Structures are given as structure tokens and as C-alpha cells.
Amino acid sequence: TTHLVWFRNDLRVNDNLALAAACRDPGARVIGIFIATPLQWRKHEMSPRQAEFIWQHLQSLHAALAERGIELFVRQADGFDDCVGFLQNFCETQKVDALFYNYQYELNERQRDAAVEKVLSPGVVCQGFDDSVLLPPGSVTTGNHEMYKVFTPFSRAFIKRLNEGLPECVSAPQVRKTTMPEPQKLTVFDYPCQPIDPNLFPCGEKQAINQLRLFCRQSVVDYAQQRDFPAIDGTSRLSAYLAVGVLSPRQCLHRLLKEHPQALEGGGGAVWLNELIWREFYRHLLVAYPKLCRHQPFISWTDNVTWRQDDAQFVVWQQGRTGFPIVDAAMRQLSSTGWMHNRLRMVVASFLVKDLLVDWRQGERYFMSQLIDGDLAANNGGWQWAASTGTDAAPYFRIFNPTTQGERFDGKGEFIRQWLPELSRVPDKHIHTPWVWAEKQSLTLDYPRPIVDHKQARITTLAAYEAARKS
Ligand code: FAD
Numbered sequence: 001t002t003h004l005v006w007f008r009n010d011l012r013v014n015d016n017l018a019l020a021a022a023c024r025d026p027g028a029r030v031i032g033i034f035i036a037t038p039l040q041w042r043k044h045e046m047s048p049r050q051a052e053f054i055w056q057h058l059q060s061l062h063a064a065l066a067e068r069g070i071e072l073f074v075r076q077a078d079g080f081d082d083c084v085g086f087l088q089n090f091c092e093t094q095k096v097d098a099l100f101y102n103y104q105y106e107l108n109e110r111q112r113d114a115a116v117e118k119v120l121s122p123g124v125v126c127q128g129f130d131d132s133v134l135l136p137p138g139s140v141t142t143g144n145h146e147m148y149k150v151f152t153p154f155s156r157a158f159i160k161r162l163n164e165g166l167p168e169c170v171s172a173p174q175v176r177k178t179t180m181p182e183p184q185k186l187t188v189f190d191y192p193c194q195p196i197d198p199n200l201f202p203c204g205e206k207q208a209i210n211q212l213r214l215f216c217r218q219s220v221v222d223y224a225q226q227r228d229f230p231a232i233d234g235t236s237r238l239s240a241y242l243a244v245g246v247l248s249p250r251q252c253l254h255r256l257l258k259e260h261p262q263a264l265e266g267g268g269g270a271v272w273l274n275e276l277i278w279r280e281f282y283r284h285l286l287v288a289y290p291k292l293c294r295h296q297p298f299i300s301w302t303d304n305v306t307w308r309q310d311d312a313q314f315v316v317w318q319q320g321r322t323g324f325p326i327v328d329a330a331m332r333q334l335s336s337t338g339w340m341h342n343r344l345r346m347v348v349a350s351f352l353v354k355d356l357l358v359d360w361r362q363g364e365r366y367f368m369s370q371l372i373d374g375d376l377a378a379n380n381g382g383w384q385w386a387a388s389t390g391t392d393a394a395p396y397f398r399i400f401n402p403t404t405q406g407e408r409f410d411g412k413g414e415f416i417r418q419w420l421p422e423l424s425r426v427p428d429k430h431i432h433t434p435w436v437w438a439e440k441q442s443l444t445l446d447y448p449r450p451i452v453d454h455k456q457a458r459i460t461t462l463a464a465y466e467a468a469r470k471s
Helices: 017-023 038-043 048-067 080-094 107-120 151-164 205-226 239-244 249-259 270-288 290-294 300-304 311-319 325-337 342-355 360-370 376-386 402-409 414-419 434-440 454-470
Strands: 002-007 029-036 071-076 098-102 125-129
Touching: 002 017, 002 080, 017 029, 017 098, 017 125, 029 048, 029 080, 048 071, 048 205, 048 239, 071 080, 080 107, 098 107, 107 125, 107 290, 151 270, 205 249, 205 270, 249 270, 270 290, 270 376, 290 376, 300 454, 311 325, 311 342, 325 342, 325 360, 325 402, 325 414, 342 360, 342 376, 342 402, 342 454, 360 376
Parallel strands: 002 029, 002 098, 029 071, 098 125
Antiparallel strands: none
């Protein structure tokens, strides 16, 4: 018999539920396939850095599978629709008896998988697995069997479920007895790729596991105190690995509990666990509310907000030239590295939506096009939170002040100086309002003046949200 593993966002050999299930029968010939879909990736605005990250990990997965006697085919179709016929042909040619895959929870992906199962069965037995989550969507619900709309009770129920029984990790497959042909060189897919800094995002499952170990051993206890300060390397920086599935959330949970067994009871590491649960919350929401995948806000009336269509200001925000140092430093971190600190994601998202009154969907799209860790659930969740259009959103009248956010979380401007060398001469205490200082000194700066007056912008935004709510 031949078992086919269809790899998607699960580019690893350790703790991969579909791969482990496919390998359970020692006599089966096991092969793998990854189908690149450039047309779909373009529609989903996948960033060229994420494409590069996927490409690098396909090569290491190819090698890791080959060592275990499993051949990985990397092929290309245009869109998700094309995957269906492609897989059908592939299964016929390779005489596949059973298909194993890990679920993806986004709407297009789910529709594709349903179409694949329809054309393949009953000839090919298809099995899907809830692999990219700790607990399957739909399994953590209110007393009325509904999805929670607010994070805190979800998180409480989630931890209760974990205390009843932890999802176990599965081992990487053993070397198979069946022979496989000499591995072929992979042909790169037809999608723009952009180099990644290997110091920030080293390639490989081993590297990701080491990073997780080190973080849980050395940094996770200080996470609660440090995670909001972008000048400190206080977070795990594992998001890119989790997004493409080089690492699983179960591996994160077990490693955390190994170092900090009390994390589930609120002990050391509990705050980091809470972030992993945010990741789950947004994934569970996608399944309960497919409209979130259709560019719709969770709170319907917010669709009536009259957004400003100001392309020039949008570009200035993208380029990090708004005149608000913390916003600009963050946007330059994003375009230079493909990653941005969580506190800053909140600050720049709030700035775009609440100071510039630009539609949050424009920001969401731009983030996807830049982020190495781009993930529909987390990104949409984060943007809808910042725009106050989502489930567990900040109330719309709560608006971040970008200057005070900078003062609170980058007091001396250490992070700002890393990304805005043009402000190097500005003294620490004026770093968040450099023009006020420069004018007093009769100096000019090679740095833009603020593009909006925050107080005025706040009033305008409140009025726009009020009007939408009443309409
Ligand atoms: P850590 O702080 O070490 O957290 C551990 C892991 O938990 C992360 O790797 C991530 O997988 C998960 N996580 C942490 N915070 C969140 C959160 N708020 N929501 C969901 N999952 C979380 N995260 C993405 O993975 N992809 C995105 O596209 C994305 N877009 C975002 C957009 C906005 C506007 C906002 C406010 C947040 C977004 N986040 C996104 C969430 C968060 O900013 C990143 O996960 C985090 O900064 C990644 O850094 P880290 O790995 O060091 O995280």
C-alpha cells in the first residue's frame, strides 16, 4: 500500500500528526507532496520572506524525510482549485491508497480540502488531523456549545481542558524499510522570494527546537516583565516557525511544562502560555465565524465607518515617515526584517486606523505582504482588535496615544535609535517629540514632522465611529 502525506503548513518531521499516522503501518510505502500555489499565495498576499522561509524548510524537510526513506515531491499548481485535479492525477500515477493531511482552518483552504476529499474518495481514503492547534476548533465552547466571543473565559475553559488531559506529542518517524529512489534536486517555485537574516530566523527544525528550549529555560520567567519593551529581546521569536509549522504548539506546551510544571496553574511561564492560547483563540474563531476570512468585521456596524482614502498617508505609514518615532521605527523594523514586536504591532495598527482613519483591511493586507510570520487568524485578530471591530476588541473610544506609547515602552528611545539613525543627536528625553526639541534649538532635522495632530485625529475618529454606530 502507498500512503501519501500532503504537507502544507506543517513543514516538520517531529510531532507531525499526519506524518506519524501515515507511517504507522511499517509495510506501507510512504511518500510526501508539497504543492506550491503561487496564484493563491498572491491573492493571500503572502510575503516574499515567508515564501523564502517555506522554500528553505522544504529543502530541509526533503533531506530529513529522505533520511527516513520517505520521498518528498515538490510540485506547483496555480491556485487551490488546480490542486484538486493535480492531486487526483498524482494519486493515480503513484497508486496512492490513503491520503494524510493536517487541517488548515482558513475558508479557502477548507473548501479546497473538501473538494479534494470529494474527488479522491472512496478510492483513496482521506484522513485529516487537528495538528496546528493544542485543542481542535469547536472543542472549547460555552455552556450553550457556542464559541466564546471574549478571550478571558475562553482561556479559562481552555486551561481547564488542558488540565483534564494534555495533547501528546508524537515522535518523528523511524527509518523505513522500504527502499526509495535517489532524492532529486528540488525545483524552486514560481514566487518572489526575499532573503532572510539567518541570525534572526535560522533555518531548520533543530534550530527552532533549540530556540524554544533556550527560551523556556532562560527567558520565559522574565517574559511577563519584558515582553512589552521592544529594545529587549524578551519574546520567543518563534512565530515564523509556528506559522509555517516548523514547530508545533504541542512542542511549545510540553517544553514549557518541562521547565515550568506550574505554568498551567498560573506559575512561571503562565503569561507565555496565555499568548499560545491567544493563537488558539483566533484559530477557533476562524472556524466559528468564516466571515472573518471574507474581509468582514466581526462587529457589523463598524463596516459603516467612513474611512479616509488617503494613499499618500498610507505610503508614509508603510515607509515609516509619519513623524512619530515609535511608529516609524516599528515600520522600518517590519520592512527590514519581516518581523515586528507585538507591542509595536498594536501601536502601528492603532495609529493607521485611529490616527489616520485608514480602513484596517489595508493595514492587514500590508502586514501579510511583509511578515515572515504572516498568519490569517492572528493577523486578522490583531487588526480587528486594534480597530475595535473584532470579538474581543478594545472599545472604539480607547485610542492609543503614539507618543505616550513610545515613552512608556521605549523610554530612552533605544529601540527608536536602532531604526532611526537620523535621530541619533536628539537627547533621550526628547526622542519621542524630536521636532519640539529641534525648534527650541533652532535646528532642522532630517526627519519628517508629525503628519497628524493626535488630539485632533482622535476627535475625528471618535466622530466617525459614533456616526457609524448610529447609522
Ligand atoms: P511570543 O510573545 O513569544 O509568543 C509566543 C507565540 O504565541 C507567538 O510565536 C505566536 O505564535 C503566539 N502569539 C503571541 N501573541 C499572539 C497574539 N496576540 N495573537 C495570536 N498569536 C499570538 N502573529 C502571527 O503569528 N502572525 C501574524 O500575522 C500576526 N499579526 C499580528 C498583527 C497585529 C496587528 C497584532 C497586534 C498582532 C499580530 N500577531 C501575529 C501576534 C503577535 O504580535 C506575534 O505573534 C508575536 O509578536 C510574535 O513574536 P514572538 O514569536 O516572539 O511571540
